[in-house]
Amino acid sequence: MGKGSQNKIGDEASQALDEATPYLTWEEVRKHNKKDDCWIVVQNNVYNMTTFQHKHPGGRHVLKQYAGQDATEVFNAFHKEFEKVNKYSKLYLVGKVRPDSQAAEAGPTEQEKFLKEAAIRRDFAEVKATAEKMGLFNPSYTFFIIHGLQIVLSQIAGYYILLKYGYSFVPFVFALFFHVIAQGQTNWAQHDYGHSSLAKKPIVNKYIHLFFIGLIKGASSSWWIHLHNQHHAKPNVIDKDPDVRIEPVFVLGNVTPLKVAEKNAKKKQKFLYPYNIQHYLFPFAAAALFPFFFQFTTIKFAIEKRRIPDLVSMGIMYTIHFGITTYVFGSLTKALLYFLLIRLIESSWFTWVAQSNHIVMDIHEETSSDTWFTLQLRATCNLEKSFFNDWFTGHLNFQIEHHLFPTMPRHNLYKIQPLVRSLCQKHNIPYVVKPMGQAFLDILLSLKKSGLMWREAYDELMLTFQKK
Numbered sequence: 506m507g508k509g510s511q512n513k514i515g516d517e518a519s520q521a522l523d524e525a526t527p528y529l530t531w532e533e534v535r536k537h538n539k540k541d542d543c544w545i546v547v548q549n550n551v552y553n554m555t556t557f558q559h560k561h562p563g564g565r566h567v568l569k570q571y572a573g574q575d576a577t578e579v580f581n582a583f584h585k586e587f588e589k590v591n592k593y594s595k596l597y598l599v600g601k602v603r604p605d606s607q608a609a610e611a612g613p614t615e616q617e618k619f620l621k622e623a624a625i626r627r628d629f630a631e632v633k634a635t636a637e638k639m640g641l642f643n644p645s646y647t648f649f650i651i652h653g654l655q656i657v658l659s660q661i662a663g664y665y666i667l668l669k670y671g672y673s674f675v676p677f678v679f680a681l682f683f684h685v686i687a688q689g690q691t692n693w694a695q696h697d698y699g700h701s702s703l704a705k706k707p708i709v710n711k712y713i714h715l716f717f718i719g720l721i722k723g724a725s726s727s728w729w730i731h732l733h734n735q736h737h738a739k740p741n742v743i744d745k746d747p748d749v750r751i752e753p754v755f756v757l758g759n760v761t762p763l764k765v766a767e768k769n770a771k772k773k774q775k776f777l778y779p780y781n782i783q784h785y786l787f788p789f790a791a792a793a794l795f796p797f798f799f800q801f802t803t804i805k806f807a808i809e810k811r812r813i814p815d816l817v818s819m820g821i822m823y824t825i826h827f828g829i830t831t832y833v834f835g836s837l838t839k840a841l842l843y844f845l846l847i848r849l850i851e852s853s854w855f856t857w858v859a860q861s862n863h864i865v866m867d868i869h870e871e872t873s874s875d876t877w878f879t880l881q882l883r884a885t886c887n888l889e890k891s892f893f894n895d896w897f898t899g900h901l902n903f904q905i906e907h908h909l910f911p912t913m914p915r916h917n918l919y920k921i922q923p924l925v926r927s928l929c930q931k932h933n934i935p936y937v938v939k940p941m942g943q944a945f946l947d948i949l950l951s952l953k954k955s956g957l958m959w960r961e962a963y964d965e966l967m968l969t970f971q972k973k
Contacts, residue, residue, distance in 0.1 A: 716818070881908040
């Protein structure tokens with residue numbers, strides 16, 4: 506049988522499947538919005554993802570976040586191999602929804618909202634199509650090779666200085682400098698590959714990601730993907746984005762402080778975490794995030810999930826690092842202290858940059874009125890462009906563009922910025938850009954505001970409960 510005949514038979518089978526697929530209402534789709542009953546809609550097709558969740562390369566939580574919802578835009582943002590995905594997705598197809606049926610099923614008062622959302626989606630699709638025509642999703646291999654060499658050579662230079670010159674003050678400072686550069690820039694490199702920004706095939710990006718995050722940083726690739734994809738799917742959405750679920754340490758935004766205050770007051774808790782001074786504590790938490798939290802959670806995740814490639818790559822990194830540093834310092838304790846110092850500095854570097862784009866923005870409960878475009882713009886802001894800012898932030902000074910186009914190579918983000926600005930202006934959506942210093946200060950001001958909101962709400966609620 507010829508290839509043309511096989512394709513014809515495949516097309517006929519696909520057409521028969523499409524004709525046999527029933528149409529469903531959005532009311533029916535929204536009922537399947539739980540972890541053990543998870544349906545999503547992509548391009549008007551309804552898929553039952555309940556059994557597929559644990560196989561999903563991006564993690565099951567991303568699917569759960571869009572259970573009972575239209576996931577077309579987030580699907581288009583994250584995936585590259587559309588033909589492969591479409592081929593296997595038919596196994597999970599349970600029905601269809603009619604185009605524009607969501608608006609048709611809504612009441613008269615919501616019609617205007619749906620029309621506005623449709624206009625934003627249409628315009629954003631045109632911007633993405635323009636970016637594809639401009640070749641902005643094509644990587645510069647020269648850029649990624651140079652950046653990778655910067656990391657590897659910095660890591661080697663740190664070890665070489667220690668082995669060659671020992672750990673007297675000057676060699677120690679230079680070795681520390683190179684190791685911090687290697688670790689700090691690896692944060693941005695692994696972020697690129699974790700988003701499949703280099704190769705067209707995700708599996709290639711996965712192995713490069715494993716090299717940088719495992720062999721250089723000593724962290725789990727699967728752990729990072731598990732958390733970061735949730736963040737991108739619903740940034741700054743309470744109970745969805747893991748980056749804003751940090752109530753044991755900080756309260757963020759305008760909603761969470763009130764919820765936490767109510768919970769504290771109802772329990773009449775005598776010992777209270779001092780959220781009202783959390784802005785003073787942030788610099789210490791920023792430094793401690795990697796060495797005292799991520800360091801253990803990433804290893805714990807890899808062990809519990811039995812991620813063998815992660816554990817092997819991490820094991821090689823720790824063996825090399827502590828083998829060399831213990832030999833140089835003559836003490837495992839001193840080697841551990843050196844490792845801790847590296848982690849404290851790189852953790853501060855990463856955390857200040859990462860939080861400057863998000864916690865200063867709107868942190869809100871989930872709403873059905875957000876398109877992909879408006880959701881990302883509510884949650885993100887940019888820092889000004891400069892050679893230093895681009896290098897220091899790993900081009901995450903273009904956080905808005907990165908969130909809109911997560912697979913776009915970061916060296917192209919500034920090229921799409923004018924079109925994104927124009928789209929914001931057209932639809933009257935704020936587009937926020939700040940100097941880096943102002944962005945860092947705004948972190949503290951935002952934390953101070955949220956902490957004071959918590960304190961005031963708690964005191965007021967305690968008086969109310971005492972009167973009862």
